[in-house]
Amino acid sequence: MSDSSALSIPSETSRGVGRASPWRQPVSxxxxxxxxxxxxxxxxxxDPILPSIAEGLDAAPSQVSLLFTSYFLVTAVAMLVTGFVSSRIGGKKALLLGLALVVVFAALSGMSTSVGELVAFRAGWGLGNAMFxxxxxxxxVGAASGGTESAIVLYEAALGVGIASGPLMGAVLGDWHxxxxxxxxxVLMAVGFVLISVLLREQARPMVRTRISDPLRALAHGGLSTTAFTALxxxxxxxxxxxxxxxxxxxxxxxxxxxxxSWGVLVAVSSVFVAPRLQERVGMVPTLHLALGALLVLQVAIVAAGAFAPGWAVVVFVVGTGVPIGLNNTVFxxxxxxxxxxxxxxxxxxxNFVRWxxxxxAPFIATKLGEEVSPLLPYCVGAVCCAAAVGLLVLRRHHLGALAAH
Structure with missing residues (x-):
């Protein structure tokens, strides 16, 4: 679940030859x-407070799901301008701008008096998060030792720890209110703002400034468009x-x-430790096939468990989806x-514009289907989406030749 700005060409170390440890890094x-x-x-x-928010603001689940929709919709659109901004003000200033926006809009979210306000402030939060x-x-990548691949592992580790600890923090603080x-x-983002302000040096700006239209033009490449729509x-x-x-x-x-x-722990472990090894063993595209297939099977299992054995069986399969999700995050x-x-x-x-x-x-459509038709139908649609992703990889495999060496 990652994004990048101007990166250097990976060395052999970053390709897996004599790979350096991703954990020995400068403090910045x-x-x-x-x-x-x-x-x-x-x-x-x-996640843990969605029902509480619905109750506290007298909102339907589908209305509360817009907290995700507004967040990710703004994140997707903002991806088209983040390169334009960061190539002009530099990486450090772009990070600090994103962090500042999150601090402001997260605080405003906490002061919301209606679900409409909360959805709007989450949209602002999404803008800051996209920039960051x-x-x-x-x-x-620019500051790390060990090359691009080590940087990706460290970044995905941060993603996994964040996804795992987010629900836990939401539960602990949400139990209060x-x-x-x-x-x-x-508060935590404000701490991050201070740390980056003090510890991170400004990096060199790209030689060529990014135009707003450049990301859309890049999608004309068959391999990139295939990857993007599969990820969607x-x-x-x-x-x-x-x-x-x-x-x-x-x-x-x-x-x-x-x-x-528990789900987030599996996301972190599979993205950091399992994905690189599986990719080395079978290749990048086959790993995507395996991960998407496993996610499809687990969603079908959630449907079956919900229909015939509701309870802990559903929980087990939901937690289990963390493994293929972690694999997909890293490999995509x-x-x-x-x-x-x-x-x-x-x-x-x-x-990222396409995949976000x-x-x-998903949040609004899935919740609406669950409200009005069946709580199991969203997982059926999710399984169909996994099948569509696999089909897209197969039908457009001739565009993915550049990934054959990975």
Whole structure:
């Protein structure tokens, strides 16, 4: 689930030859990674408190799901301008701008008096998060030791820890009041702002400034468009699980937080430790086939368990989806960076514009289907999306030749 700005050409070390440890890094890299953890916490932060928000603001589940939709829709569109901005003001200033926006809008979210206000403030939060995450990987790559692949592992570790700890923080602070997690995020992001201000040096700006139209032009490349639209279908399935499941489980904030903390741990472990090894063994595209197929099977299992054995069986399968989601997050990140000859900042912006649309559509559509038809139907749609993603990879495999060496 990553983005990049102007990155250097990977060396052999970054390709896997004599790979350096991703954990031996300068303090500036760890400061950026800490802020990335908090940024990714914001994705799952609201999960445990979705039912509480619906109750506290007298809103339907589908209305509350717009917290995800507004967040990811703005994130998707903002991806088209993040490269334009960061190539002009520099990586450090772009990070600080993103962090400042998150601090402001997270605090405003905590002061909301209606679901409409909360949805609007989450949109502003999404703008800040887009600015931050679109630059964080590039900054980590520029400051890290060990090459591009080590930087991706560290970045995905931050993503996994953030996704895992977000629901836990949401449960603990949400048990006090549903407003608590928003204020907690604002405080942590302010800490990240201070750390990056003090510890991170400004990096050299790209030689060529990015135009706003460049990411859309980059999608004309067959490999990048295939990767992006495959990821759109995958993200629909991913965020169906993340955004709708809290309503189906019918648990307390602590219960939902525990379920998604366990899920997030599997996301982190599979993305950091399993994905690189599996990719080395079978290749990048086959790993995507395996991960998407496993996610499809697990969503079918959720449907079966919900129909015939509701209870802990559903929880087990929901938690289990963390494994293929972690695999997909890491491999899609590297695929988007390697599949085309466009500058990585441009390719990443175009790719993320398309794939985050899946994250924007899924929460509202899934919750609406669950409200009005059946709570199991969203997972059926998610499984169909996984099948569509696999089919797209197969039908357009001739565009993915650049990934054959990975």
């Amino acid at each position: 890299v760890w400061a950026t990674a800490f802020a990335a953890v908090v940024a990714f916490m914001g994705i799952g932060l609201v 995450i679109a630059t964080a990987l590039a900054v980590i 549903w407003r608590g997690p928003f204020f907690g995020t604002a 279908f995958y993200n629909f399935a991913f965020f169906t699980i993340l955004a709708f499941t809290p309503f189906m489980l019918g648990m307390s904030p602590y219960g939902i937080g525990t379920v998604f903390f 990140t590297e695929a988007a960076m390697e599949v085309s000859d466009a500058p990585r900042s441009v390719a990443s912006a175009g790719y 649309m899946g994250g924007a559509m």
